[in-house]
Amino acid sequence: MAQSRPVTVSGARNAPPFLVDIPRRLLSIVPLAVLQPVLDRIASHVARARPRLFARLGPHTDKRYLIDPVDLPFVLVLIPNSARPFLKAYPRNDKVDYDAGIAGRFINLLTMIDASLDGDALFFTRDLRVVGDVEAVVALRNALDDCDGSIVDTITAAFGPLAGPAGLALSAVRRMTAGHRPM
Numbered sequence: 001m002a003q004s005r006p007v008t009v010s011g012a013r014n015a016p017p018f019l020v021d022i023p024r025r026l027l028s029i030v031p032l033a034v035l036q037p038v039l040d041r042i043a044s045h046v047a048r049a050r051p052r053l054f055a056r057l058g059p060h061t062d063k064r065y066l067i068d069p070v071d072l073p074f075v076l077v078l079i080p081n082s083a084r085p086f087l088k089a090y091p092r093n094d095k096v097d098y099d100a101g102i103a104g105r106f107i108n109l110l111t112m113i114d115a116s117l118d119g120d121a122l123f124f125t126r127d128l129r130v131v132g133d134v135e136a137v138v139a140l141r142n143a144l145d146d147c148d149g150s151i152v153d154t155i156t157a158a159f160g161p162l163a164g165p166a167g168l169a170l171s172a173v174r175r176m177t178a179g180h181r182p183m
Contacts, residue, residue, distance in 0.1 A: 027072055027073060027074070028073045032074060032089045032090070035074075036088065036089060039076070039087040039089060040087070042087060042155050042158045043087035045158035046085065046151065046154055046155060046158070047080075047082045049157070050147060050151070050154055052146075053143050053144070053147055053151070054081065054082035054085075054143075055082070056139075056142070056143035057080055057136075057139050057140065057143050060080075060133075060139045060140065061079075061080050061081045061082070063079070063080075063136045064078075064098045065077065065078040065098065065099070065102070065136065065140060066096060066100070066101035066102070066131075066132075067101075067103075067109065068101060068102070068103035068104075069104070069106035070103055070105060070106075071105050072092075072106050073091070074089040074090060075090050075094075076088065076090075080140070099132055099133045099136060100130075100131070100132040100137045100140075101130065101131040101137075102128065103128070103129045108128060109128075110152065112128070113144060113152055153167070
């Protein structure tokens, strides 16, 4: 049964305050129509580069995952089907149907995907909220955990010639958030 947004989550306690606001400020000026080709590229690149990630999801590959970075001006819907990967941004105030949802601050979601923060720890400190089909979220988390290397590095590689600068930005985020853990 599909759910609808909104999802709420408590504030981040594990990232420096100045860092938490940077993505929101930068992305608030980017129209979603400009962002969408980037998301399409990311989804197709990850599907090609990490087919086992999608296969590991089994019956959950056609589920609609709401990814709600609560401090950004939009939400994302992911359908991790390797044949037709789908990642789309929607305005925060739009009603979006989903099967499983995960919400948290952008930096927490990023570091969790990067495997530098434990999703269980974020969940139990209420820095992350899961709604809807919990089994699908657990399958996604397990698939990410089973991957060799960082999915964020795979995402960065999707930027082709801009992968270098994107990687430098990612390294800066990793350094700034190192040692910041949920309370």
